[in-house]
Structures are given as structure tokens and as C-alpha cells.
Amino acid sequence: MIHIYFKPLPLKDRYFFGDRYLIPFLKKLMKGKRVSGIEKVFINLCKSFDQMGIAYKKNQKFRSLKAEDKVIVLGIGKDILNAYQQPNQIIAGIALVSHPSEWTTMLEDYPIAKYLQHSAWAEAIYISYYGQKVCDVWFAGIETEKWKPPVNENKAFDFLIYNKIKSKYDADLLMPIKNQLEAQGYTFKEIIYGHYKEKEYFNLLSDCKAMIYLSEHESQGFAYQEAMSMNVPILAWNQGYWLDPNLGKWNNNMPIPASSVPYFNAYCGETFVDFAAFKDKLPLFLSRMVGGKYQPRQYVIENLSLAKSAKRMLQIIDEVYETEV
Template identity: 30%
Template structure:
């Protein structure tokens, strides 16, 4: 986009009324009083990091300026998320849609026929391939950047935790606890390593940031990831990862296997040998962890370099501007 044509960015979290009209407002206030400020999830983190990257580039943009887009409906609306925002955009307005959108196009397969969707953005190659089965020729890959100034190694901090286990196991949890998590914990106990477990959804981002300065390594347990921002934040902090990456079919029970059968997926779509070691199941766990731990002890991994090379905040914001200019 040219400097005299600011981006029209749109992002809102869904917050519908629950019991009576307009009760979302007092519920939001009470929620913040009880829990503190809202914790950014992955979708919101995409929006926040995009804005941070645009700010560093000096790019001009508007946020949720519905009045402007109604007066100028032919300008491009960059709907980062979430999908309910579309109802507030004029029907004739061209849209760059993503990445914080549907889990699968089956949620609204006819959307590109109803609205002028210029392009749909998704975070990684495997998600593009899955979405393209429903929306062929209309899906591009754009991952958001990581704030490598915030997430960086702290030489002054002592790394007192050998292994942080990041537990993001949702589906078939009992089976995976028995076949994966318990053998992993047994191997770590056998090695007498100092271990901490962090369960997805039960921590605040500031806690992960603090841990990034005090852990030597992280085990990442997730069936699949569209981008894996939390993992990338740790990589940017210089923390090598031991990653469960089983591949295979997409597992979301809302869609599969009755609606969608897609493979292969990945739990770490942005990766190279500098980041650590992957394993596919418990059968290869011990040998894979031996190779991983040797690398940790020897300091042979360089995970931050991968993030700086491929997922810098400014570079990814610059790529977004290029896409917006292409589809405006």
C-alpha cells in the first residue's frame, strides 16, 4: 500500500450477549476485575504482532474504522479476524481475509461467492493445502512475525530448569497421557533432570516470557499447529525444542472424520535443524531425546537464528503490506 493509502485493519474478538441484550458490557467489566486484563490468545497475538511490525516500519493504518469503510466501500478491508467482523463491512468492499479466521472453510464454503474476498491468508503451507481443497486458487501463506526484541535470551538470567514441558494435548488425552506423556516423564526422571510442566490455557503470557529466560530446553506436545506462536517465541528466546510431530491426519473432532479427511499436518510448520529435534511417537522417544540432550549440553542448536531469518516482526509486516498492495 502506498503511504497516502493507509491500511484498513479490522479485528474483534467475538463477545455476544449471553442472557439479556447488552449484558456483554458488564460481563466484560466483571471478567476483567476478577481475572485481570484479557490475555491475548493466538488469534489476538497475530493482530498485535502485525500492528507492532507495521509500527516499526512507520506504516499508516486505521483500526476498526467502520465509518471510514462505509464511506469508502471500494477500499480494501484487511480483516485479520475474526469472521463476525464481516457482517460490519459493506457487501461490495474487497477483503483480504485472515489469518485469524475459520478453523476450516466448511464453516462457510460459499463465502467467496457472496463477498469479494480478494485472498485468504493462512499461517502455513499445510493449512493452505487444506483450505485450498474448498477455496482453490484463493489461499496464500502469511505467518505473523515474532517480537524478537521482547523474546530474546537474557545472559544475566540463570537457567535453572532443564526441561519445560509445554502440554497442549487436547484430543484423546487419556491415550496420549498413557502412550506419550508418561514415557516422556519417566525418561526425564531417569536422567534426573529438573522439569516444569506448563499446560496450555492455564498460564499468562508473562509467565512464559519469564520461563523463557530460565529454561534450558522445551518439550512441545501438540497434535498440530497452524503456526505455533508460543513455540516460536521460545525459539526466539534461544530455547531449543524437542517436538512431538506425528503428522498424519487433521484431528479436530468438530470436522474429522465425518466432514474433513486431510493429511499431512504438522505440529511445527516452521523448523530446521537449528531448532532442536523432532520425534513422531514414544517408540523413538528415548533415542531422539538422547540426540536432543546431547545438542542442548553441547550448545549446538541456534533456534533464534531461524526466527530472525524467517519470522522477523518487520519482515512479516512488510510481506503483509505487499499482499495488501497486490490485492487492493
């Protein structure tokens, strides 16, 4: 039997005793329930197994594990394994640690056979600590039947700007892009990461012709892939490096190659490195879009579907446990 584990980070009081319960309650009351990206990884793995008819159990007690059971741990933070004393090998990831230097003894502390990352650039960071044999790549699947184009192809506006960048980029990137679109007569709307409900995002994708995706880097990037699943072409800022503010602490500020669109090809859209490149790429992007050159939904179906994700995980399970599931 496959056992899948997910636990979020434990709640902690911030301002006074007990507010660890009050603050999430108030946020849910004001903004509705929100699912974190890591929790979505867990949810979509379960959905991919459901779609493929693969049996599994969720969050069972570690002590209930049998010798033949396969273990996948996708929780946030290494504390999820505190009570693990079983000999069963573990397939772990995606966010037990933010950087491998935070847990250099992971392989000695627990029987972790695989540590997963969503894409090759993120995996490369972990290989130097845990080794090529332990590190591997697995992507969470996209619900292509949920995120699909509307029957009505009449779109209300030209661009949806997906803003996942910090305000420090407003002057050099965000505002010049908006000004350029306005100067050329294109209509657009903006959505800000962490400040919308899923239904709102779905409706905006249904009404836009294309997306301008602004993110520093992504190990996977659910948002732009859900847009592609709805056949929305992407014009993405892809400056090429990991810009995590903790990079100095982890890596002495040595540049690390990264991508904001790690799953992407010429059928999905175009990328640019700065505003000057955006101005050059915009007419090319528009001409190819009008000419029907982009087929992003087909890319997602062929490479990022729930079924593809489940099959990839089964390959990893077979490699670790050397047996058929």
C-alpha cells in the same frame, strides 16, 4: 490507506441473562487479562507495521472506506463482514471460518481477493474450496526484542514442558516423558496452555535450558516460536496429522497432513512422533544442544520477525491491489 479490522466473536449468555458480561469479568479478575491467539495476530500485524513505519487505520466504519483503500480483515467468525457493502477487495483470514466447508459461498458473498492461513499445511485445506489464486500464506511476526534471551545464562532447570495436549494423551505420552526425565535425573517444570500469564511464561523460558513442546498441531504456534526467539531449543511432538475433533464432520475422517511446528529446521531442535521416538531422540537432542548446534533465535530473526511479517503482508497487498503502498 491500509485498513485493518479485528473483532472477536460476539459474547453470548451461557447460563442466565447478562452472564456474557459477568463471566469474562470474573475470569479477568481471577486470571488477569488474556489475549487470544487470533487477537495476537491482529496486534502483532499492527506492531509490525508500526516498526516499519507503515500507516494504517484500525476498525474504522466500513462506510468510511474510500475507493483507493486497502482492506485486511482478521476477525473471528464471518459475522464481522455483515455490514460490508463496499466494492473494495478484501484480504481476509485467519479465522473467519474453522473449515471452508462452513462457508462455501464466501467468494460470492464478499469481494475477498485473498484468504490467508499461517502455514502451508493449513492453506492446503482451503485451496480445494477457494482455489490456489485466492489462498495464500502469511505469518504473524514474533517480537524478537521482547522475547530475547536473558543476560544471565545460568539456567535453573533443564526442561520446560509446554502442555497443549488433551488429557487423553497423558498415559501414552505426557507421563512416560516425565518418568523418563526423572529416571535420567533431569529437572523440569510444566506449563499448561490457557492457564498461565505471559510474564510467568517469559520467566520460565528465561530459566530453562530447553523446551519439550506437546501440541497436536499448529497453523503457526506463537508459544514455541516465542521460546525459540529466546534461544530455547525445542524437542517437539509432531505426529504429522490434523487431529481436530470436527474432522469427521468436515472431511469424513480422511487424514490431513499437519504439523505442530510448521516453522522449524535443524537449527531449532528436533521432533518425535511418539514416546518410543522421544526416547531415541532425547540423547541426540541433548548432545547437539551441549555442542551448540541449535540457534533457534537466529531462525526466528531470519524468518519470523515483525519486519519479515510486514514485508510479506505488503507483498500480498501489492499483488491484490497492484499498486505501491
